[in-house]
Amino acid sequence: MMVETSTLGHFHHQRLDLRRWVPAFFTSHKTLLTLLWIAAFASVFLWQRNIVGGFLVYGGIPGRPMPMLRPMAFNLTDFGGVGDGVTLNTEAFERAVSAVSKFGKKGGAQLNVPPGRWLTAPFNLTSHMTLFLAEDAVILGIDDEKYWPLMPPLPSYGYGREHPGPRYGSLIHGQHLKDVVITGHNGTINGQGQSWWKKYRQKRLNHTRGPLVQIMFSSDIVITNITLRDSPFWTIHPYDCKNITIKGVTILAPVFGAPNTDGIDPDSCEDMLIEDCYISVGDDAIAVKSGWDQYGIDYGRPSMNIMIRNLVVRSMVSAGISIGSEMSGGVSNVTVENLLIWDSRRGVRIKTAPGRGAYVRQITYRNITFENVRVGIVMKTDYNEHPDDGYDPLALPILRDISFTTVHGQGVRVPVRIHGSEEIPVRNVTFKDMSVGLTYKKKHIFQCAFVQGRVIGTIYPAPCENLDRYNEQGQLVKHSASQNVTDIDYDF
Incomplete structure (x- = not known):
């Protein structure tokens, strides 16, 4: 039978080859060999530093070592x-x-x-x-x-x-x-x-x-x-x-x-790494889920500790990265970084509705680039699709502790649309280091409703009035006039 060698075993075979190669190489290349051994020792030292209790650590998200x-x-x-x-x-x-x-x-x-x-x-x-x-x-x-x-x-x-x-x-x-x-x-x-x-x-x-x-x-x-x-x-x-x-x-x-x-x-997954992928599909490139309405609440398995990084994605009809709308077991501790979203209807999106229950919290977006995206950042709290009539309309999800740092791009119609509601407000949202080139020059293009949060430093375009303003040193400059100002325009 034929055995085809997987790249997963590459490191193992490198070590075996090194043991055969060293004796012959040693006599005539002492200086180079010394440098190689120093580099190898440093690599092993750095590798061991990333091992915690037998687990590899991906930017705070644990996962097991690759199999041999x-x-x-x-x-x-x-x-x-x-x-x-x-x-x-x-x-x-x-x-x-x-x-x-x-x-x-x-x-x-x-x-x-x-x-x-x-x-x-x-x-x-x-x-x-x-x-x-x-x-x-x-x-x-x-x-x-x-x-x-x-x-x-x-x-x-x-x-x-x-x-x-x-x-x-x-x-x-x-x-x-x-x-x-x-x-x-x-x-x-x-x-x-x-x-x-x-x-x-x-x-x-x-x-x-x-x-x-x-x-x-x-x-x-x-x-x-x-x-x-x-x-x-x-x-x-x-x-x-x-x-x-x-x-x-x-x-x-x-x-x-x-x-x-x-x-x-x-979907109701824990300790997950998604990286170095290219995705172009007919719906969300990635959608983090955890169950649907009363069934997800009863099942009670959250999605948590998820790292998504180094991706190029496209979604002409939906979003690059979504959370929900089926999130009734909860979603927490998700990091999205080093992401390019191109030629898409939406960039990154959180969607939920009354009846979902649970929470979306501790969500971090870092180094996000939009290239020809209709709406960059979306939070929607009225995504009213339900499995049946047995859901509880008083099961209200919690959206909080969501940050956006280093968001850039061009060809964007609406950079931010956060549509909280009186029953499902969005809390503790942070924007820092944002500059997005626009295709439309309308006045209200940073759109907010029932949102509480902050802007740190100067961002472009100008943020909505719902958010507190801080300078680069983290000092409060201006309190928001009201967190419940509604400024949502779906016409563009």
Whole structure:
């Protein structure tokens, strides 16, 4: 069987190569060797400083170290796989995953998907597994919904999301797993969502469409160095998971005509890193969620400790980075930094409504750039979409402790639109170091309603009157006249 070496084991093999190389190199290159050893020692020292109790630390967000190479590897062709784009490979994937599962106590195993087009119906992963897609390998989801199994609604939604009752499962699925890696040499997982989108628009589907990749109730998940495209519904949906890393991933769908093809939707997840990704899709590039109305309140699993950084994203119909609107388990300690949002309807958005309950708090945005974005920063408290009539309209969410530092860009119509309400005010919002080039020169382009917060230093355009003004030294210059001034203009 062929073993294809994953980049996840690169550091390990570097160390082994170094041990073989040092004796021969030492006699004639003492000076260079000394410098190399100093550099290596410094690297190890810095690496060890970032280890806290066995966990790597990503800017305050903990996550487990990358897994090493598996001791065993298989090829999909070993199990009858045929990569001609026509043969259905579901049974080959199932047999391969079953073989991998037998190595769980021995460090797991890797399933290599060679170059080719591997048509399949949905299949499940197993613990201690690496799914490795070679360059030019494409896993194709069959576009006939008869092959897609039905699953119960998510417990924090109580509803299929688009229809009551069961929902379609995901193309690649896993539940109650530990130590799973999906990686490769930028191979592709293609959901062939075109027929799903058409049937959805024509109202020919009786159940909610399925995600492309959904991992549930699991921990220690790594998704890296692959391309995902044309999902029937949300693309990557980790649900009630811990310790997740999504890195170096490209996610694509048409920017129009591909409904609800969110890129990455962390849902009731804890300790998560999303970095170095490119996302251009037909809905939110990233949407942080935690359940829907009374079902999410009862389930009670927040999304927390999430780092999102070094991304380029586009969303022509929705937003680059969203929180909500399904946030009824709570969302806290989310950092978004080093983000470019281009040619998009909205930049970063928080959306909620009466009935959601819970909170969105301790949210930090840093170094955000808008390039041709209609509305840069949005907070909306009347996003009134509900699973059924059983929600409690008095379950009011709390929005507070949200900061924006170093926000720049050009070609923006409305830089800020914070639409709090009397029942759901927005509290303790901070703006600092902001300068956004505008396409419209109307007077009220920094829009606020029922907002309390501060502006530190000088920002452009001029902020709304709801916010206190501080100088660069943090000294109060001017109190807001009223925190409840309403100045929202949806005409532009």
